[in-house]
Amino acid sequence: MPKLRKGFTLVELLVVIAIIxxxxxxxxxxxxxxxxxxxxxxxxxxxxxxxxxxxNYESSYKKVSRLATWVDKGLGMQQSNWNGYSAHVGLLPFIEQQPLFNQFTFTFYHYDNVVAGPVTAANTPLVLGRVRIAGFLCPSDRDFPSSTDTGQNNYAMSEGNNVGWNPPTGSQTGFWKRNLDTKFGDVSDGLSNTFMLAEFVKGDNTTAVLTNMGDFAFGIAFPSGFNVVNPTQAQIDAYGALTQAAGANHRPSAGFRWAAPGFYNTAINTIAPPNWRFPAGMICAGCGQGDSQGVFPARSRHTGGVIHGMGDGSVQFISQNVNLQSYQALGSAIMGDIAQVEN
Known part of the structure; x- marks a missing residue:
């Protein structure tokens, strides 16, 4: 009788492995x-x-939480007067974070770690602002590399189709405005036609390489004739070429503090398209985290575009190839340049 085989041949094993x-x-x-x-x-x-x-905030207070809130120096504050807290802090009670909100003392600057008055070592603004909140984080993005939790954030309020932060008088055209209240009735372009917020990506916490994902150049002046509202494609590209050449003159710290106002902390603008191919940039060389006029686009690690929230509460995925004029119009709340959402 022929001898029975007790296993596979080498060729058969290789075929099985190849198929797997x-x-x-x-x-x-x-x-x-x-x-x-x-x-x-x-x-x-x-x-x-x-x-x-x-x-829900607007329903309660008949206005939206401010993009930035002035804080008067007092109670032994170490920092000078500054722009207090982000809109995110005001929203805490409406995202099931009332106990955290109750610990904030709003006569203090958000980076302060001084102990004075009602503030203890456990509830200084600096400590409270480090709390990790899952609803502020996009799961597609990586964590901000740091030895301590920095209060990471991926969602920013839209300052609209202007250079933002401390803009010339009359040019605060977006849904959110710095140190000014906004009511839904003020959005004359219509809530469904206006960006309320969008996502952006966190930085890599290293200045070794300048990238367009989470880094922003500083000290980059606008080219001559740059429009502070609705800059043209040519103007945006010219500014992008300057930010791209910034080298080590950049900050890799986007998204590291949800309690702080400022671009790439909790704000973006819509003068450049989502996932802009150039790094973000600001004109001030000695300013802090995004507290300067500049170009700070929405960004994501999703393929092909960025998720935006509209003023009516709807959510739209906006293609990174969107027409620039249409995109800028969607960033405007008051200019009458109404556009349809392009997906």
């Missing part, structure tokens, strides 16, 4: 795509919840 490898190669992209789809859905939900929080 092919199957894994075919399935892995599908698994990765499914995971990213789930992350993108969670990110959309985060934006939706923040939009709902803004609506």
């Amino acid at each position: 490898g092919i199957l894994v190669g075919l399935l892995l992209p599908a698994v990765q795509a499914a995971r990213e789809a789930a992350r993108r859905m969670q990110c959309s939900n985060n934006v939706k919840q923040l939009g709902l929080a803004v609506h």
Whole structure:
């Protein structure tokens, strides 16, 4: 009788391994795509919840929380007068963070760690602002590299189609305004036609390499004739070429503090398209985190575009190839340049 084989030959094993490898190669992209789809859905939900929080705030106070709030120096503050707290802090009670909100003392600057009056070592603004809040984080983005939790954030309020922060008189055209109240009735372009917020990506906390994902150049003046509202494509590209050449003159700290106002802390503008191919930039060389006029676009690690929240609470995925004029019009709240959302 012929002798029975007790196993596979080497050739048969190699064939089986090859087939398994092919199957894994075919399935892995599908698994990765499914995971990213789930992350993108969670990110959309985060934006939706923040939009709902803004609506609930407005319903309670008949205005939205301020983009930045002036703080008068007092109670032994170490810092000088500055722009206090972000809009995110005002929204805390409306995202199930009332106990955290109750600990803030609003006569203090958000970076202060001084102990005075009602403030103890456990509830200085600096400590409170480091609390990690899941609803402020896009699951598709990586964590901000740091030895301590810095109060990371991926969602920013839209200052609209202007250079922002300390803009010339009359040029605060977006949904959110610095040190000014906004009511829904002020959005004359219509809530459904105006960006309320959008996502951006966190920095890598290293100045070794300047990238367009989470880094922003500083000390980059606007080219001559640059429009502070609705700059043209040519003007945006010219400024981008300058930021790209900034080298080590950049900060890699986008998204490191949700309690702080300022661009790439908790604010963006819409004068450049989402996922702009150039690094962000600001004109001031000696200013802090984004507290200067500049170009600070919405960004994401989702393929092809960025998630935006509209003034009516709806959520839209905006293509990075969107027409610039249409995108700027969607950033405007009051200019009458109404545009349709392009997906």
